[in-house]
Amino acid sequence: MSKPVILTGIRSNxxxxxxxxxxxxxxxxxxxREHAGxxxxxxxxxxxxxxxxxxxxxxxxxxxxxxxxxxxxxxLDLSNxxxxxxxxxxxxxxxxxxxxxxxxxYVGEMSRMTQFKEKSSEHNESVTMGLFNYPVLMAADxxxxxxxxxxxxxxxxQHLEITRDxxxxxxxxxxxxxxxxxxxxxxxSFIQRDNGLRIRSLTDPTKKMSKSSTDEKSKILLADxxxxxxxxxxxxxxxxxxxINFNWETQPGITSLLQILALLGGRSQExxxxxxxxxxxxxxxxxxxxxxxxxxxxxxxxxxxxITDEILLAKLEQSERDMAITANETLLRAQxxxxxxxxx
Ligand code: TYM
Numbered sequence: 091m092s093k094p095v096i097l098t099g100i101r102s103n104x105x106x107x108x109x110x111x112x113x114x115x116x117x118x119x120x121x122x123r124e125h126a127g128x129x130x131x132x133x134x135x136x137x138x139x140x141x142x143x144x145x146x147x148x149x150x151x152x153x154x155x156x157x158x159x160x161x162x163x164x165x166l167d168l169s170n171x172x173x174x175x176x177x178x179x180x181x182x183x184x185x186x187x188x189x190x191x192x193x194x195x196y197v198g199e200m201s202r203m204t205q206f207k208e209k210s211s212e213h214n215e216s217v218t219m220g221l222f223n224y225p226v227l228m229a230a231d232x233x234x235x236x237x238x239x240x241x242x243x244x245x246x247x248q249h250l251e252i253t254r255d256x257x258x259x260x261x262x263x264x265x266x267x268x269x270x271x272x273x274x275x276x277x278x279s280f281i282q283r284d285n286g287l288r289i290r291s292l293t294d295p296t297k298k299m300s301k302s303s304t305d306e307k308s309k310i311l312l313a314d315x316x317x318x319x320x321x322x323x324x325x326x327x328x329x330x331x332x333x334i335n336f337n338w339e340t341q342p343g344i345t346s347l348l349q350i351l352a353l354l355g356g357r358s359q360e361x362x363x364x365x366x367x368x369x370x371x372x373x374x375x376x377x378x379x380x381x382x383x384x385x386x387x388x389x390x391x392x393x394x395x396x397i398t399d400e401i402l403l404a405k406l407e408q409s410e411r412d413m414a415i416t417a418n419e420t421l422l423r424a425q426x427x428x429x430x431x432x433x434x
Contacts (some may be wrong), residue, residue: 092286093172096121097132097237100161102154103140109289109299110382113243116166117281120168121241131173132235132413133161138178138185139227142220143213143302158402160312163394168401174409175402178231181410183417187230188223190424194260195226195252204248229253234417236269244286245298247274264427268420289350292326295342313391316384321382323347325389334369344372345377354386374389 100106100114122131133156139149158175161169168175177186200206203225210217228249232240240250250271257268271277278286291308292298299309310319328343336359338345352362366375425431 092236093128093130095130095132095235095237096125096239096240096241097134097232097235098241099134099136099139099178099231100157101139102135102137102150103143103145104301105153105313106157106160106312107289107299107301107312107330108350109243109303110257110300110301111160111164111352112289112311112350113287114241115166116353117241117287121239121281121306122170122173123165123243126167127219128240129170130174131170133158133166133167134176134178134231135346136178136228136231139224142218142224143209144216155402157199158297158396158406159397162397162402163390164431165258168405169363174413175405180406181234181414181417183234183414183421184227184230187228187234187417187421187424190375190428191226191229191233191256191260191360192223193428194263195229195256199252200225203252225249225252226256229256232271233257234420236416236420237271238269239280240271241277242286243279243298244288249284250274250277260427267423267427290342290346292322292343292346295327295346310383310387312387314387316387316391318385320380323383324376327375328372328376332370332372334366334372334375336363336367337371344375346377351379351382354382356406 096118098114098118100110118131118133121129130347135157137150137154140150140154149365154177162176166173166175200222205223206222209221213221229252232250232253242250251274254270255271257270259271260372261267272280274286289299291299291303291305293305293308299310301311303309306331307325310322314322326343326347328347330343331341334344334348335341336345336348348362348366349359352359369375422431
């Protein structure tokens, strides 16, 4: 029996942020530590997803490698034989399955995707088919490897649900072709979180911290100089209530900093809240968060510097060979189902 698969990806179009680290990378590393031996872990870079909106193509290839190094610096153990690291575009089955799934996906349901609506309003004169089709490629990423768990931040939940819808529709028509990933609620309890994680922008804490934001002060990049990051935390938007409380509605800025402090320090939210709730000196509190962020970045960047291209490429090439086998098996099942290949 093959092991259940946990799979996630982080796009490589911009420098990843603290939000990507806490929402996408750290949960995978924690799962690998807790479940080594029981599960297969697939971490990949969705490089084909990177230019659904305009990017600097000259840096894409390099950024993809760097992004994978970030996963390793986050603590992913490459020597684990059940861990696979790969680039989406190196396994052509992703593109081929996308086309098949496209023909079982409705324009109406794609038009309702929040991320498409938001991004298409930002780039309204150049909305591409790629941006529209983005969730179907993501469904192919998940279904090709029979993934059961897909740890992602809250912003990706809708894409996970549409993956389940497309796969269920296909299976209802053709039989048991795809493994349906668990619903987001089960996913969250598996990674021991009640809610999806949504690290907030430092300048507008009602929004998520987004790597594509042009406001540099709104985000902490994993590549930020620790001193620059420290200043960003010190100038983060809070409120004028004058007392620290953990409340997303009334004090999203302070609450977001409390959350960052707990997650980066590997402490429970209760413990951090017990230390700070009720305090009135926002400056002291921000300094504690800024110190934690600077300490984290210093350690993280030191680990990153030790990871060479050779180590990474050796792992990628092996994983890409291994994963192409699984991906092609799933693709063949789908091709047979729709009549492109003879049934056996
Ligand atoms: P991407 O590259 O935008 O983000 C990568 C991961 O980081 C999470 N994330 C956050 N979590 C908490 N707070 C934030 N502020 C924050 N910002 C980003 C995202 O939820 C995600 O988990 N479509 C995906 C990439 C993808 C993928 C896949 C993921 C393509 N195919 C298949 C899983 C499975 C994306 O754009 O993520």
